[in-house]
Amino acid sequence: EVQLVESGGGLVQPGGSLRLSCAASGFTFSSYWMHWVRQAPGKGLVWVSRINGDGSSTSYADSVKGRFTISRDNAKNTLYLQMNSLRAEDTAMYYCARGGRNSLGPGDYWGQGTLVAVSS
Amino acid sequence: DIQMTQSPSSLSASVGDRVTITCRASQSISIYLNWYQQKPGKAPDLLIYAASSLQSGVPSRFSGSGSGTDFTLTISSLQPEDFATYYCQQSYSTSTFGGGTKVEIK
Numbered sequence: 212e213v214q215l216v217e218s219g220g221g222l223v224q225p226g227g228s229l230r231l232s233c234a235a236s237g238f239t240f241s242s243y244w245m246h247w248v249r250q251a252p253g254k255g256l257v258w259v260s261r262i263n264g265d266g267s268s269t270s271y272a273d274s275v276k277g278r279f280t281i282s283r284d285n286a287k288n289t290l291y292l293q294m295n296s297l298r299a300e301d302t303a304m305y306y307c308a309r310g311g312r313n314s315l316g317p318g319d320y321w322g323q324g325t326l327v328a329v330s331s
Numbered sequence: 332d333i334q335m336t337q338s339p340s341s342l343s344a345s346v347g348d349r350v351t352i353t354c355r356a357s358q359s360i361s362i363y364l365n366w367y368q369q370k371p372g373k374a375p376d377l378l379i380y381a382a383s384s385l386q387s388g389v390p391s392r393f394s395g396s397g398s399g400t401d402f403t404l405t406i407s408s409l410q411p412e413d414f415a416t417y418y419c420q421q422s423y424s425t426s427t428f429g430g431g432t433k434v435e436i437k
Contacts, residue, residue: 246426256367256375256418258426270425273332306374315422317365319386321374 213237213320215307220325227297227329233290233307233322241265241285244310246318247292249303249327257303260292261310268314275301297329333357333421337429343437350406352432354419357400363423364402366395369431370415378417379404409434 219231233245247259260271260281269281280293290307304326308318334357344350354364362382367375377386379395382402392407406413414436419429 248428255416255431256369256420256428258420258428261426272425310422315363317377317380317420317422318367318375319377319380321376323374 213309215309215320215322217305217307217322217325220305220327222328222330223297224331225298225329228293228295229297229327231292231294231305231307231325231327233292235288235290235307235309238309240283240288242312244312244314244316245281245283245290246308246310247281247290248306248308248318248321249301250306250324251300251303254303259305261314262290263314264312294327297327299329301327302329303327333360333424333427335419335421335427335429337417337419337432339432340430341433341435343435344409345437346409346411348409348437350409350413350434352404352417352419352434354397354402354404354429355400356402356421356423359399360421360423362398363421364395364397365420365422366393366404367418367420368413368415369418375418406434 216234246261262281278296282291304324306324309320336355366379369375383395
């Protein structure tokens with residue numbers, strides 16, 4: 212059974228940093244692209260970042276480029292999102308999602324999300 | 332960046348109604364359009380991928396069509412468990428979601 216479990220969310224002050232993790236199980240982690248998607252309270256889904264299976268290719272939404280870094284540890288079956296210079300507008304539920312075996316695939320499995328709140 | 336425009340943003344419908352939601356891309360995305368259903372407090376669920384392929388386990392009353400820039404999600408006969416918010420997503424060039432369509436009970 213495919214499972215994705217996010218952790219690392221919490222309350223952080225503006226300008227602070229946080230690292231999110233997504234522990235994956237039930238599939239060959241290194242074979243899949245992985246994504247981070249966020250959702251501000253009461254708002255829609257926003258794609259944040261993606262990474263390919265071996266970690267050599269990454270992409271970011273303009274709103275987080277230069278502040279967030281996606282990475283993965285295939286030995287630990289874990290996806291990460293390092294978030295620096297956090298702003299109030301980064302407050303959201305953050306979901307990790309499994310992509311396809313290529314960059315064109317959909318998010319077919321999602322975690323339950325981890326909540327990030329940026330406030331003083 | 333590719334922009335995705337969904338319409339309507341909300342609709343009211345009754346059980347048994349046929350419901351259609353549209354999604355338009357700002358440039359051609361071939362068939363790389365996915366549809367998700369999200370219920371309050373839950374993660375999204377994939378319904379349709381590659382414009383018209385039904386995800387395993389999804390009821391056949393859900394269908395998708397389109398290519399290029401214009402796409403449609405159809406629910407042939409709305410069921411009580413279908414009241415939710417629906418999102419389209421392009422996966423052709425990085426990724427972008429539409430703004431969502433909330434389907435409410437009339």
